[in-house]
Amino acid sequence: MKKFLKIAGILLAILIWGYVLLWGYVKLILQKDAEVTLSYLADHIFNKEECIKDFDEVHEIVVDVFPFFEEKGIDPKALYHKFSKRVQNINSIYDYYDVLEEYFASLKVSPQRGRRFSEFQPVP
Secondary structure (H helix, E strand, O other): OHHHHHHHHHHHHHHHHHHHHHHHHHHHHHHHHHHHHHHHHHHOOOOHHHHHHHHHHHHHHHHHHOOOHHHHOOOHHHHHHHHHHHHHOOOOHHHHHHHHHHHHHOOOOOOOOOOOHHHOOOOO
């Protein structure tokens, strides 16, 4: 019985140690990815005119390739007007990404991921 408890204790310790190492590794990797993304966004030079042109191009591509406007009851012109007004009122690159996220969510094809770009703080 002592031998069984000793082996079970060793296996439990190995499992706990492995879980702690795996958790630390995942946390480190995810944190680095978030820092890289935030660093890129923070370094991106905000240009409102560029964002407006980019949104126009994004909308044209969506209209060309998205086949479900009628099926989902979405008017592409109304969608464009709604979001192009919002793009013209953005004050940062984070605001622009939030508008894009809502634009794609309004196509009703996939769930939003939860956190918004504006919730992230830039890396100093």
